[in-house]
Amino acid sequence: MNSILEIKNLSIDLVDGRKTYPVVNDINLSIKKKQRYGIVGESGSGKSLTSLAIMNLLADSLKITRGSIVLDGKHELTKMKKKELRKVRGHDISMIFQEPMTALDPLYPIEHQILEVLRFHFTFSKKQMRDMAVEMLKKVGISRPEQIMKNYPHQLSGGMRQRVMIAMALICSPKLLIADEPTTALDVTIQAQILDLMNELTEDFDTSILMITHDLGVIVEMCERVAVMYAGEIVEETTVAKLFSNPAHPYTSGLLRSVQSLGNRTQSLYSIPGTVPTPKQQTAGCRFASRCPHVMPVCNSSPPFLEIGNDHSTKCWLYAKEGVVNA
């Protein structure tokens, strides 16, 4: 297979004292070479945790309880030793985070922070590394790279900082770039620039993208495939085109309805009634049942993840065949 990343049956638990709560439940996804894959969901859906689990960057209170994450068809990331994992981080897989304000160390100039990545993974001379950094900063659209290298993070704007983050993330030509809400904290005009930049550069570097976002607009703009997450589970998985033309899961339909469209401004904005259940409130059965307009008695038991068409799967009883329901 030409999968860059293959996640199978991934589950993550939150450990709180002696109790544990499932926060991510049985996630399956596969990202192909040069593919742009999106995970969309509200806050608390477990999308960020999934992305952090890939790099093994989860906080101590979160534990991967089950499943595997395989890089490049051969490296099992969940069982990797620290030393091997260090070689993957920043080199094979790199990450961009939501808050460019706080994602850079305030005490070091940009040069130090970019060169650090190179220093961790290669043995170039200082001169070579500097040249590479300047080159990379030019590629992310920074016009005076020599000047910026000497600056500290607080001297740069949010957009500039995010460009620096992208430069840092791509300088080792990673196979996969995980972008966790990369534009959420930025101005709308800057958002578009950053997305364009990511599109362009990942093309040049043959890098796959895993885009984590709550913004369906970002998914349309950037991704080819998408997984919709709700309360720690993937509820629908398909191509972006199919998701928008033919949403299957009631949650996805609700999400699409709550997006403001330009032509239709007279109606008030739709919102899905209720809130996402917290890990501590979860009950057996479908997790969306309490907010679902199509709720049925069978929703009290957990729905199967069903293939409902060509390259389109969803986790909902609505699509279960009679036989399956009775089984």
Added chain:
Amino acid sequence: MMYAYITRRLLMLIPVLFGVSIFIFVMMRVVPGDVAMTILGTDATPESLAQLRKEFGLNLPLHQQYLNWMGGVLSGDFGESMRSGQAVLPDILSRFTITFELTLLSALISWIIAIPMGIIAAIRHNTKTDFSVRMVSLLGVSVPNFAMATVLILVLALFFSYSPPVGYIGFFEDPLRNLQILILPSLVLGTGMAGAVMRMTRSSVLEILRQDFIRTIRAKGARERVIIFDHALRNAMIPILTIIGMQVGTLLGGAVIIEQIFSLPGLGQLVLTAITQRDFTVVQGSVLFIAFVFVMINLLVDVLYSYLDPRINYK
């Protein structure tokens, strides 16, 4: 820019020291008894007391006394001790070298203990290691120095038949003996200081380790060593430096009790003796000097802040 800032801070010393000088001058006149009474004792006749006060100029109006003293101080003459007749400033300086050495050694000991322990506790927080470090640091903060000193002396004497040499000898005369004299008081003071520094290091490093940029650095493939020392510790340094600055500043004013227990002729002992003898010139001169040192340490800490953190920029 930095020089302009330092110059301005040094100019601010003038009003501070002026205030301190008035305060201590008035304090010494307000407390009951004076130097003439302590010299002549309780049997003194009023005439002999008046005679002695006249000699020291204590019969003059207060403002006149203050101006006489200040005039001398401004020209670098802190006057003579009313008790021994020795010049005050040289005496302060020679005792300050002892206090300075004691402070330096204590501070070094406290940092060597506290900073690594604090870091380890932060990395392994909520484990048994963390718990023990916190217990030890709580002990360090709460056990008074004099108790610690007494126990140390007793234990060494009873179980190891060791007693520290008495009488101070300068470092350049006999370094080994000098260290022998200073190591015990420094240990006591250092472990006392270590408690607070350890707690601050732990909480400060812990807070930084939870920051987003630490996750970024980890995601770049950094070793733990780089994460802890290059990034976490350096970011955590500001509050640690603040507490260290306060400790060092205070200690440079003399460690009265410890100097007394280990019979070290430091600044604290000088001030204490001078106060009990109502030796006005010595008390006033020493307090002024201690205030000056404290302000200088604060200035040094502020300059170090801007060196550590580029966001702190004095204009």
